[in-house]
Amino acid sequence: MNLGVTITSAVLVLLVIAPVALIQQQQKKKERKILKSLKALASKYNCTLTEYEVFKNFAIGLDEKNNNLFFYKKNSLKEISQHVDLNKIKSCGILNSKKANNKSKQDNIARLQLILNPLDNIKHEQTIEIYNQTDDFQLNGELDVIHKWEHLIQNSLK
Incomplete structure (x- = not known):
């Protein structure tokens, strides 16, 4: 009787653990x-x-020696590769685009971007999109990541 319970328990544990390990x-x-x-x-x-x-x-x-920033993003629809020479950038900030939510009366974050402003005012700012609600569905730590990288980039610009 104990052997049967042990085998059944082992099989059930494997059925639960195996998919998680594969994912x-x-x-x-x-x-x-x-x-x-x-x-x-x-x-x-x-x-x-x-x-x-x-x-x-x-x-x-980030390549701190050459002061270059690199970004790569891939989802099912597109692949984005970006290179930014931070020697040509004067400031970095975060653009947090929100979308009104009528149900919860709170705004949902629709997009998170790093905005890199060039030294030369003639050139356009560069954006690095960390999160987009249509592509990523739900925030899962992107706020922490974007704040960390804004700080790292700001330190590189000094």
């Missing part, structure tokens, strides 16, 4: 692929990432 493994594989693409973008500009972060569907990195 985590797939997410790690996806993150490695995104990081590889970000590093390839940096090497294209003869840079080496000294600071980087990989998040669900994007990666952002």
